[in-house]
Amino acid sequence: MVIDPVALQAAADLFPNGISRYAVGGLLVGLGVTVIYLGTGISAGASTFLESTLSYVSGQSRFQRYVSSRDWRLVFTAGIVLGAAAFAVTFQSGVVSSPLYRPGTTGHLYEVGGVTLWTTGVQPWRLLVGGLFVGVGTRIGKGCTSGHGICGVGSASKTSIVGVLTFLVVAVVTAQLVAALGVSP
Amino acid sequence: MTEARASRSERAGNDSAEGPASDDRHPLFIPLVLVGGLLFGFGLGFSHMARPEVVLDFLQFEDLGLLFVMFGGSALVGVTYFLAPRLFDRAPLTGDAFERRLKSFDRNVLIGGAIFGVGWGLSGICPGAAYASLGVGNVTILWAIAGMFAGAYLQGYWRR
Numbered sequence: 486m487v488i489d490p491v492a493l494q495a496a497a498d499l500f501p502n503g504i505s506r507y508a509v510g511g512l513l514v515g516l517g518v519t520v521i522y523l524g525t526g527i528s529a530g531a532s533t534f535l536e537s538t539l540s541y542v543s544g545q546s547r548f549q550r551y552v553s554s555r556d557w558r559l560v561f562t563a564g565i566v567l568g569a570a571a572f573a574v575t576f577q578s579g580v581v582s583s584p585l586y587r588p589g590t591t592g593h594l595y596e597v598g599g600v601t602l603w604t605t606g607v608q609p610w611r612l613l614v615g616g617l618f619v620g621v622g623t624r625i626g627k628g629c630t631s632g633h634g635i636c637g638v639g640s641a642s643k644t645s646i647v648g649v650l651t652f653l654v655v656a657v658v659t660a661q662l663v664a665a666l667g668v669s670p
Numbered sequence: 671m672t673e674a675r676a677s678r679s680e681r682a683g684n685d686s687a688e689g690p691a692s693d694d695r696h697p698l699f700i701p702l703v704l705v706g707g708l709l710f711g712f713g714l715g716f717s718h719m720a721r722p723e724v725v726l727d728f729l730q731f732e733d734l735g736l737l738f739v740m741f742g743g744s745a746l747v748g749v750t751y752f753l754a755p756r757l758f759d760r761a762p763l764t765g766d767a768f769e770r771r772l773k774s775f776d777r778n779v780l781i782g783g784a785i786f787g788v789g790w791g792l793s794g795i796c797p798g799a800a801y802a803s804l805g806v807g808n809v810t811i812l813w814a815i816a817g818m819f820a821g822a823y824l825q826g827y828w829r830r
Contacts, residue, residue, distance in 0.1 A: 511739035571708065619790060629796050
């Protein structure tokens with residue numbers, strides 16, 4: 486069979502950084518969810534942490550529903566931060582390398598005590614305002630990219646599939662509009 | 671198991687989805703949650719999804735690699751959700767049955783999803799990736815985390 490080189494090039498253009506780092510990273514994210522699910526039966530999502538942690542400082546009934554889960558959600562989130570830090574001291578710092586991992590060229594690298602750290606070039610106002618919408622939206626919409634996107638889609642939940650399609654389409658339109666307005670990065 | 675049943679248990683405040691209270695937990699419950707979080711965070715770092723720029727490139731169709739993060743993750747989790755209830759009776763650390771993650775559908779899923787979409791498209795951040803971003807050294811992400819907490823607080827205030 487002959488593969489059309491033009492079609493092949495078009496496909497490669499859509500994946501300028503290859504696919505292996507994305508696929509391996511996604512499998513590890515799924516593995517984290519799987520480990521917790523197999524041990525506890527819990528479908529762990531990342532956005533409920535926002536409300537459950539607010540229950541420590543606010544008496545709002547909306548947050549008090551999560552009192553029984555707030556401590557393990559804190560541990561789960563600390564694990565996410567530490568797991569990403571473990572990536573930073575290994576692959577990001579170049580101490581460990583693999584043909585499956587391709588480093589990126591976005592943002593800014595800096596060194597602290599021999600560890601290569603990374604920071605974003607996306608402007609703080611975008612992060613703050615975007616974060617505000619994310620905080621409101623994921624809570625009203627019952628989940629985020631992990632709760633709906635990984636656990637919900639993995640459950641073949643119609644609610645989650647509709648939720649993912651909704652936020653994906655709106656995010657694509659928003660990102661294209663913002664870029665068209667010349668905001669960068 | 672139907673989604674209608676899931677919605678009833680959710681209205682009744684089903685505790686099993688939240689895990690056991692801290693005083694009657696298996697000693698390995700918290701360590702296991704930590705290990706799961708570590709893998710989850712390492713994966714987000716490795717995939718570069720913890721970088722807002724990479725998410726924005728995806729949403730602008732400049733690098734579609736992020737599809738493999740969501741497909742890879744949900745495919746593996748899908749296999750787990752399919753096999754766990756067939757191979758095992760109950761979760762060893764909680765005694766809970768293996769149920770799928772099903773949430774009731776209503777217009778909030780569309781409204782909240784659209785609001786989340788605006789935030790995701792504007793900033794390139796989502797909750798899990800934002801925590802992981804802090805771990806790779808991105809102190810600037812604290813703006814986003816502050817925004818997420820403020821947003822979660824506002825919706826709790828409006829909807830109480």
